Amino acid sequence: MNITVLGAGAWGTAFGQVLADAGNNVTMWAIEPEIVEGIRDHHHNGVRLPSVAKLPDNMTATGDRAEAVKDAEIVVVAIAAQFARVALAEFKNLIPQTAIVVSLMKGIERTTSKRMDQVVREALDLPAERFAAVSGPNLSKEVADRQPAATVVGCADLDNARKVAKACTTDYFKAFVTRDVIGLEMCGSLKNVTALAVGMARGAGYGENTAAMIETRGLAELTALGKAAGADPKTFAGLAGVGDMTATCGSPLSRNYTFGANLGKGLSVEEATKASNGVAEGVPTTSAVVALGKELGVATPLAYAMSRVLEDGISCQQMLGLLFGDEITEE
Ligand SMILES: NC(=O)C1=CN([C@@H]2O[C@H](COP(=O)(O)OP(=O)(O)OC[C@H]3O[C@@H](n4cnc5c(N)ncnc54)[C@H](OP(=O)(O)O)[C@@H]3O)[C@@H](O)[C@H]2O)C=CC1
Numbered sequence: 006m007n008i009t010v011l012g013a014g015a016w017g018t019a020f021g022q023v024l025a026d027a028g029n030n031v032t033m034w035a036i037e038p039e040i041v042e043g044i045r046d047h048h049h050n051g052v053r054l055p056s057v058a059k060l061p062d063n064m065t066a067t068g069d070r071a072e073a074v075k076d077a078e079i080v081v082v083a084i085a086a087q088f089a090r091v092a093l094a095e096f097k098n099l100i101p102q103t104a105i106v107v108s109l110m111k112g113i114e115r116t117t118s119k120r121m122d123q124v125v126r127e128a129l130d131l132p133a134e135r136f137a138a139v140s141g142p143n144l145s146k147e148v149a150d151r152q153p154a155a156t157v158v159g160c161a162d163l164d165n166a167r168k169v170a171k172a173c174t175t176d177y178f179k180a181f182v183t184r185d186v187i188g189l190e191m192c193g194s195l196k197n198v199t200a201l202a203v204g205m206a207r208g209a210g211y212g213e214n215t216a217a218m219i220e221t222r223g224l225a226e227l228t229a230l231g232k233a234a235g236a237d238p239k240t241f242a243g244l245a246g247v248g249d250m251t252a253t254c255g256s257p258l259s260r261n262y263t264f265g266a267n268l269g270k271g272l273s274v275e276e277a278t279k280a281s282n283g284v285a286e287g288v289p290t291t292s293a294v295v296a297l298g299k300e301l302g303v304a305t306p307l308a309y310a311m312s313r314v315l316e317d318g319i320s321c322q323q324m325l326g327l328l329f330g331d332e333i334t335e336e
Pocket residue numbers: 011012013014015016017018035036037040053083084085086088091092109110111112143144145146282283284286
């Protein structure tokens with residue numbers, strides 16, 4: 006198949022390699038000429054994925070939007086979530102009417118509290134059956150190293166989910182399918198907020214008990230919010246839920262975990278942003294989750310506590326103190 010990936014960041018490029026390894030012709034679109042030239046002329050993305058010495062031969066790049074998508078059967082979107090709407094507006098009349106559009110993004114739009122399925126479909130005026138989300142425990146560097154991993158492809162039309170899953174299946178990358186797009190979106194976005202908190206606790210020197218407490222309460226929070234948004238509770242126990250929570254909250258390869266760890270070590274939000282090796286989606290997503298919780302009538306103590314860290318600079322101990330009320334409750 007001809008597949009175009011919009012955004013040659015770490016995950017966009019690593020997923021592009023998966024698609025190329027699966028036998029597809031892959032075109033990466035990027036704004037920065039340095040990235041385009043690197044991938045097109047040298048099969049290397051030295052800016053965002055330097056660990057891969059040589060990207061596959063069936064992977065090229067362009068900075069021209071029309072050229073990028075003109076023959077695409079699948080268009081994959083891997084742009085930082087807060088910029089997706091603006092970036093996609095430029096592709097609205099260029100993407101073929103038959104193409105399936107796949108989002109790899111894990112974030113909630115801060116200005117609207119909308120999930121990426123909503124943002125992408127609104128920006129491109131796309132029917133539900135032509136939108137798919139991909140979410141799972143997929144730290145980009147490990148996937149780029151071709152370490153065994155699995156993911157979940159969600160689409161309202163299960164045949165289209167299968168088409169996308171087949172397109173990204175290799176001997177090291179396995180894709181499952183689901184109809185639960187909302188569940189995938191909620192898992193991917195909210196685990197980033199939890200990873201910020203776990204990272205912060207680790208950076209402050211706390212151990213396994215504290216990390217497990219935050220992860221478990223984070224999972225409870227994302228399950229409650231996801232259910233209220235219309236997700237299937239089963240999704241939270243799967244790869245995109247518990248799976249991604251485990252990977253992201255347990256690895257310094259995660260930008261969200263590392264951002265949190267830097268806060269825990271005493272860096273300011275500004276300093277942690279400067280130190281970040283790519284987008285930490287949990288940062289802008291945190292306040293969007295708090296707003297979404299209010300909209301859906303679901304308590305979001307973890308997201309609220311992290312929003313106080315990000316907005317008011319409260320300490321790790323103060324953040325942890327906000328996770329629980331004073332009264333004794335059932336778990
Ligand atoms: N890295 C990972 O392990 C995983 C990441 N994800 C998700 O995938 C998404 C992308 O992540 P990743 O590739 O790692 O992030 P990076 O930080 O490596 O790259 C961000 C990408 O967004 C692009 N971008 C930013 N602003 C704009 C804009 N205004 N217009 C167009 N493009 C823009 C960047 O382009 P430029 O380089 O030109 O600035 C770059 O391609 C995120 O939502 C992330 O949560 C999901 C699973 C795994």
